[in-house]
Amino acid sequence: xxxxxxxxxxxxxxxxxxxxxxxxxxWAYLLDLIVIGSITRLVVNPILKLLDISLSEGSxxxxxxxxxxxxxxxxxxxxxxxxxQTIGKMVFGIKVIDLKGKKPSWGxxxxxxxxxxxxxxxxxxxxxxxxxxNKKQGIHDLFADTTVVQEKKKLxxxxxx
Numbered sequence: 001x002x003x004x005x006x007x008x009x010x011x012x013x014x015x016x017x018x019x020x021x022x023x024x025x026x027w028a029y030l031l032d033l034i035v036i037g038s039i040t041r042l043v044v045n046p047i048l049k050l051l052d053i054s055l056s057e058g059s060x061x062x063x064x065x066x067x068x069x070x071x072x073x074x075x076x077x078x079x080x081x082x083x084x085q086t087i088g089k090m091v092f093g094i095k096v097i098d099l100k101g102k103k104p105s106w107g108x109x110x111x112x113x114x115x116x117x118x119x120x121x122x123x124x125x126x127x128x129x130x131x132x133x134n135k136k137q138g139i140h141d142l143f144a145d146t147t148v149v150q151e152k153k154k155l156x157x158x159x160x161x
Contacts, residue, residue, distance in 0.1 A: 016159075017101070017149035020094040022131035025138075025148055028088035029127075035087050036075050040068050076113040081106060093152055099135070099145045101159025108144050116140025 044067045048055055053063050079086040084103050085095040096112075098104045104112065117140050120126045126139045135147045 017097070018153035019136040020092075020148040020150055021136055022128070024092050024094060024150075025130055025136075026127070028086070028092045028094060031088035031091055032075070032086045036072055039075070040071050044068065044071060073114055073117070076117060077109055080104070080113055081109045089148070093150055094148050095151055096146055096148055097159075099147065099160055104144070104146055108146060112140050112144035112146055116143045119143075 044064070045055055048064060048067070055064050057064065059065065076086060080096050081104075083090070083095075084097065089095055096104060096109075098108060116138070120139050129142075130136050130138045133142070135141075137147050141147050
């Protein structure tokens with residue numbers, strides 16, 4: 001389902017946005033997982049090996065599990081806060097905005113990336129929700145009142161005033 005708005009000149013509301021759909025967000029997320037895996041293998045694993053800490057312990061409270069989670073959530077929180085996008089989103093030309101069309105606040109980003117992403121990664125099928133919502137929002141976007149838009153294109157989504 002496509003959402004088409006009147007031209008910005010007709011409505012007087014300013015610029016709108018083209019929403020980023022499921023597949024472009026999917027590929028950006030996969031690229032982000034590669035980046036996070038690389039950071040873990042290049043930084044975290046060597047430090048743990050130097051400290052003679054096991055890399056193969058399966059517990060969720062093992063040092064490797066805790067540090068991997070810190071890298072995972074830290075990456076999404078910091079990249080989204082400072083750039084409104086992760087490296088995967090940069091490559092695909094998409095970014096996170098709040099539903100008013102602004103850069104999300106710290107509270108919004110922490111809520112979106114920490115709590116929302118935890119829920120989405122725990123029940124992985126929930127990422128598919130993006131394909132079925134009007135504003136192409138995932139569960140984490142619905143919780144935080146955010147969406148992902150294409151950087152260079154405008155028109156499809158108009159922020160609330």
